[in-house]
Amino acid sequence: MTQIPSMFGALRLPRSILFGRGQRAALGAVTAGIGRRALLCTDERQAAQPEFAAMLADLAAHGVETQVFDGTVPDLPLRSIDTCVAQGRAFGPDVLIGVGGGSSLDLAKVVAVLLTHGGSARDYYGEFAVPGPVLPLIAIPTTAGTGSEVTPVAVVSDEERGTKIGIASPHLIPLIAICDPELTVTCPAALTAFSGADALTHAIEAFTMIARPIDAMLTQEHVFVGKNVLTDHMAKLAVANIFQFLERAFRDGSDDEAREGVMLAALSAGCAFGTAGTAAAHALQYPVGNLTHTAHGLGVATLLPFVMQYNRPACAAAFAELAELIGLSGDDETSRAQAFIEAVSDLFARIGIPASLAALGLEADRQEEVAEHSLNAARLIKNNPRPLDLAAMRIITRAAFTGDRASLATI
């Protein structure tokens, strides 16, 4: 009798997730249930929006005193965090609210850690370095991509080390996520494309990564525990919605139904990778982002089809399952898996994602640096379905640089 493997599931999530058009109007009531003094972390663009003024009025109407930090810098250089922490110390908030793209949400997370536990962001790099609960966090995304509103990680740019680096701890998961797709209608087409592509990358990496041996200590020893039955469910919800709606939202930003579908995808992809983790495309984006000064989502999306091609021998069944989910067919598992890789690559071409690292702006003589530095992201490397070493990273980087995906099909 063949032994059926037992199921394993793990999800770490906010206490409440509110999703849907108009849900931002719950902010005042929700915040009043947690605290009386709210520090809002956002950027200048967002702080000038009428929706932001309405949020402040709603908070005031519910008796919540507010202070606004509107100096978030994309990709979160460390010095921009210090300014916000100093303002936070002087104000003494009992709740933090992040409103904006992933950079503003990650700022709120890091500031919550520093106001609660002191020190500098550097003290908390890696996994499980945050010693205990932090100030309660409410996260309100205005892009549909990062999933940061539900994840246990914040990514900062350490200029001294010349890299982006993650702080990963279950204590960073916001208490409440309010996901209102109406807040994304102002996203220009390019931002819509690369943040949506980031969400698809989260879903695919979470769905195809390794499933670790089941062990009761797995969730206690790893922030990112690998593929499991619960994260798979969220990842599939994300993939289906991206294929149905991302191109529509890219072509017509005022298409409310498409905005809704893409935000649902970003949220569910965040739920998937926040527990399962991400892998090689994210590890390679760190050095690529540093060298090309390009946005996170744009980099992971450029890399994803090449990483998928390299990984295909290790996760053909998972790719084939995603192919079936979006209505693709093929004679056998390998051809269905390949059809899914082509579908991702075609979708990205239609929404303006570059077809190679050269087109993204990487210089030819920096390929070795990309391959070497990608291995620094150990928490991402260990999750990849096909083992990765320097030789493998060189092969992927070289193929991605020239856009020669076919060269990866035979190795």
Ligand SMILES: NC(=O)c1ccc[n+]([C@@H]2O[C@H](COP(=O)([O-])OP(=O)(O)OC[C@H]3O[C@@H](n4cnc5c(N)ncnc54)[C@H](O)[C@@H]3O)[C@@H](O)[C@H]2O)c1
């Ligand atoms: N914590 C996580 O789980 C996680 C996951 C993936 C990425 N990230 C991080 O998130 C950051 C990227 O976040 P992002 O892609 O959301 O962008 P972002 O927050 O860096 O913002 C990029 C630009 O988009 C603008 N913007 C945001 N919302 C807008 C809107 N509704 N209309 C018009 N303009 C808008 C911002 O003002 C800014 O100028 C990176 O630092 C990345 O490392 C974090």
Ligand SMILES: [Fe+2]
């Ligand atoms: Fe990402």
